[in-house]
Amino acid sequence: MFVDRLLASALCGFARALTGVRALWLGSEPDARPRVYFANHRSHGDFVLIWASLPPPLRRRTRPVAGADYWLTTSLRRFLINRVFRGVCIDRRPGRNGPNPVEQMGEALGAGESLILFPEGTRNMGDGLLPFKSGLHHLAKAHPEAELIPVWIENLGRVMPKGSLIPVPLLCTLSFGPPLSPVDGESREAFLTRARTALLDLAPPAD
Amino acid sequence: MNASHDLITVFGGIFGLLAVFSLIGAGLKYRVARGQPHGVIDNLNARIKAWWAMIALIGAAIWIGPWGVIALFAFISFQCLREFISLTHTRLGDHRALLWSFFVFLPAQYWLIATHWYGLFSILIPVYAFLLLPISSSLGADTTRFLERAAKVQWGLMICVYCLSHVPALLTLDIAGYAGRNMLLIVFLILTVQSSDVFQYVWGKLIGKRKVSPAISPSKTVEGLVGGVLTSTAVGAALWWITPFTPLEAGLIALVINVMGFFGGFVLSAIKRDRGVKDWGAMIEGHGGMLDRVDSISFSAPIFFHIVRYWWVA
Numbered sequence: 267m268f269v270d271r272l273l274a275s276a277l278c279g280f281a282r283a284l285t286g287v288r289a290l291w292l293g294s295e296p297d298a299r300p301r302v303y304f305a306n307h308r309s310h311g312d313f314v315l316i317w318a319s320l321p322p323p324l325r326r327r328t329r330p331v332a333g334a335d336y337w338l339t340t341s342l343r344r345f346l347i348n349r350v351f352r353g354v355c356i357d358r359r360p361g362r363n364g365p366n367p368v369e370q371m372g373e374a375l376g377a378g379e380s381l382i383l384f385p386e387g388t389r390n391m392g393d394g395l396l397p398f399k400s401g402l403h404h405l406a407k408a409h410p411e412a413e414l415i416p417v418w419i420e421n422l423g424r425v426m427p428k429g430s431l432i433p434v435p436l437l438c439t440l441s442f443g444p445p446l447s448p449v450d451g452e453s454r455e456a457f458l459t460r461a462r463t464a465l466l467d468l469a470p471p472a473d
Numbered sequence: 474m475n476a477s478h479d480l481i482t483v484f485g486g487i488f489g490l491l492a493v494f495s496l497i498g499a500g501l502k503y504r505v506a507r508g509q510p511h512g513v514i515d516n517l518n519a520r521i522k523a524w525w526a527m528i529a530l531i532g533a534a535i536w537i538g539p540w541g542v543i544a545l546f547a548f549i550s551f552q553c554l555r556e557f558i559s560l561t562h563t564r565l566g567d568h569r570a571l572l573w574s575f576f577v578f579l580p581a582q583y584w585l586i587a588t589h590w591y592g593l594f595s596i597l598i599p600v601y602a603f604l605l606l607p608i609s610s611s612l613g614a615d616t617t618r619f620l621e622r623a624a625k626v627q628w629g630l631m632i633c634v635y636c637l638s639h640v641p642a643l644l645t646l647d648i649a650g651y652a653g654r655n656m657l658l659i660v661f662l663i664l665t666v667q668s669s670d671v672f673q674y675v676w677g678k679l680i681g682k683r684k685v686s687p688a689i690s691p692s693k694t695v696e697g698l699v700g701g702v703l704t705s706t707a708v709g710a711a712l713w714w715i716t717p718f719t720p721l722e723a724g725l726i727a728l729v730i731n732v733m734g735f736f737g738g739f740v741l742s743a744i745k746r747d748r749g750v751k752d753w754g755a756m757i758e759g760h761g762g763m764l765d766r767v768d769s770i771s772f773s774a775p776i777f778f779h780i781v782r783y784w785w786v787a
Contacts (some may be wrong), residue, residue, distance in 0.1 A: 286555070288755055391565070427565050434571045435551075437559040437754060471749050472562075 270349045277350070278318035278325070281311060285425060285438035289319035292468065293444030294415050296321050300375045301413045303328070303442075304402055306395055306465060307384035308423025313351070315422055316382050319440050328380040331371060333358050333388075358387065368404040375409045385461070391428060395466060398458040406448045406457070413445040414461065418468035441468040476654040479715050483660055484532050491528065494521050513678070519759025527757070527766070531663065535656050540587070542659065543641045547583040552763040553633035553771075554579065556753040560745075561625045566613020570606040570623075574630055578602045582638050589645045598635040603627055632741075632771050633764065639774040646778075648717050648785045657715040661723075662730065662777050665709040666769050669731040670738070673701030690742040702731045717785055726780055730773035737772025741765075 281287065303316055313330035320328055330347075334355040337347040347353040354374055356367035371381055383405075385398040406414055418441045426433045446464050448457050498518040506514045534541035558571060578598060585594040607623040643658045677697025685693045709727020713720040741764065745753065754762025 286754075286756075421559055424563060424565075424568075424571075427568055430568055432572055432576075434558075434568065434575060435555055437555055 273350050274317075274325075275322075277314055281314045281318045284433060284435060285315065285422065287315055287319050287438045287440060290439060290441045292441055294413075294442050296324055297413075298324060298327065299413060300378055300409070300411065301328075301380040301415050301445075302375070302383055302402070302405060303380065303415050303417050304383045304385050304461065304465065305417040305419050306469075307386050307389050308391075308419070309389065309426050309428075311422055311426060312384065312419055313353075313382045315419060315438060316417055316440060317351070324380070327378070328382060329354050329374050330382040331356060331367075331384070335359065354381065367401060368408060371401075371405055372408050375405075375412045380412075381405075385458075389428060390423075393472070394469075395462055398462050400454060400458065402461060403448070403454045403457050410447065414447060415445055416443040416461070416465040416468055417441065418443070418465060420470060443468045476657060479654075479657055480535065480660065483657075483664070483712075483715060484528070487528055487664070491521065491525055495525075516759050523757045523759050535660070539641070539644050542644065542656070543583050543587055546637055546641045547579065549763060549767060550579055550583075550634045550637050551575070552756065553637065553753075553767060554629055556756075556762045556764045557629040557633050558626070560748050560750060560753065561629065562618075563622055563626065564613075564615055564617060566615035567610050567622055567626060569613065570609040570626055573606060573609060574602070574626060574634075578630060579634050582634050583641070586638060586642050586645060591642075591645060594638075594642065598630050602630055606630075632768075636771040636775050637767060639778040640770065642778060643781070646782055646786050648781070649787050651717045651785075654715075654717075658781065661709070661712055661716050662774060663770065664712065665705055665727045666730055666734040666773050668708045669701050669705035669734050670769055671701075672704040673697045673735070676700030676704070685739075689739060689746055693739065693742075698735060702728070702735060705731050717781075726777065729780070730777050733773040733776050734769030737769040740772070741768040 305312060305316060313332075317325050317328065317330070330351055330353045332347050332351075332353040332355050334357045337343045337353065337355055347355060354370055356370055357364045358367070371383075374381055383402060385402040386396040387399040387401075388396070390396050402414070405412070420439045420441070421436045422438050424434065425436050425438065443464055446461060452460075495518075498514070498521050501514045502508065502511070502518060505511070530545065534545040554575065558574075563571060578601075582594065582597055585591075585597060606626055610619070610623055610626070640659055640662065643662070644655045646655060646658075648655070673693070674697065676699075677692065677694045680700070681694030681697045683695040684691065685695055685698055706724055706727045709731070710720050710724030712727075713723035716723055718726060741753075745751065752761025753764040756763050757766055760766050
């Protein structure tokens with residue numbers, strides 16, 4: 267337990283030193299109520315950075331949602347995701363027959379914890395955002411009490427792009443936007459488009 | 474005429490002035506703001522506090538010697554390049570070029586100063602980085618905005634590394650009758666240009682009315698510009714005794730580097746405005762990022778270096 271925590275704060279400290287990460291709270295404040303932080307996804311370090319920019323008491327109650335097919339394959343990854351990050355590992359393969367991901371995520375929210383979710387479903391190698399998967403919508407429907415907070419992660423994809431071994435020490439900024447909730451009668455597509463737009467609104471202007 | 478004696482006098486004077494400014498800042502907070510939060514006064518006090526730290530850091534580097542000064546400016550370059558590239562868009566294909574910039578060209582430039590290799594120092598970035606980095610980017614096989622990306626990386630290296638490295642490079646100049654005193658040239662440059670920034674701010678806040686260019690900088694005024702440049706030109710002339718210059722020469726050189734310094738801040742403001750930000754970063758409280766603090770030095774240091782090298786180096 268002690269070692270897990272120590273490792274967690276060491277990793278956060280390293281991420282902060284490498285990226286000089288700055289959190290901008292634009293329309294929301296750090297708060298202990300159950301939340302779903304949903305963010306753009308470019309790098310494996312994304313959730314570490316969100317974690318690192320939350321105040322420590324909140325960090326311990328905020329769990330990343332991670333792909334089981336990646337994180338449960340080696341014993342080191344298993345140790346990191348289960349013990350250090352306390353991740354919620356979901357099976358994202360179509361036609362799975364394990365536990366229902368929405369229920370797994372819901373359990374954490376029901377216990378008063380928060381989640382970090384990447385609704386693009388995978389790391390995006392291009393610009394902008396991929397279309398959102400429907401998990402965010404199911405979660406919002408099942409847990410109207412949870413606040414949905416968009417988080418735009420700027421630059422981490424450039425610090426350590428997929429396939430590179432050495433990071434470029436660029437400065438990263440995390441913009442936390444205003445909370446979002448589903449409107450009655452709104453279709454799934456409309457909700458996901460609105461969530462995606464809310465996230466894109468936090469991105470700096472394109473060149 | 475002992476260099477360390479002069480350094481102690483100058484730094485003693487600066488710390489004395491800072492103490493006076495700190496007292497004025499505390500007085501303003503107490504009398505005008507009555508201890509309540511006050512945008513301008515709190516920012517002023519944050520700036521003064523940061524000045525204490527910055528002057529102490531420069532003093533410590535000078536006390537350590539040439540290696541201390543070279544290491545300090547290598548770090549400043551590193552932080553500036555970080556801020557610059559963070560705000561400009563590059564793409565995946567530039568990753569290697571960026572690694573080269575941060576981990577090869579930046580350290581090499583400062584290593585060349587330490588080894589007094591002037592020939593390569595003066596062309597490493599304008600020639601070798603200029604040609605090699607686009608080659609590296611082209612191997613990334615991504616043509617989107619290629620020229621723009623190559624230009625941005627090169628520009629960042631020029632402003633943040635090449636230009637700034639001319640400050641410690643002053644230590645390599647052999648000036649007749651000035652041996653062992655080159656540290657004082659650095660003090661002259663930094664003090665004159667930074668005091669110009671400070672006096673532009675002060676004159677602008679006191680009597681500033683007409684904006685130089687509202688599209689580029691909402692805070693730069695004609696009154697601030699003229700008052701600031703003239704006041705710090707007088708500061709430069711008054712510092713002639715730590716330089717190899719006569720008072721008139723010191724004043725003229727101060728005028729040139731102050732004008733360059735002003736336009737350094739102006740040009741970098743134009744870039745910031747285009748990117749939709751106010752500051753390059755948040756490293757120095759009250760000032761913004763590192764590049765916000767040294768933009769004026771970046772534009773004035775190479776010119777100062779060449780003036781001294783052309784007319785004073787035998």
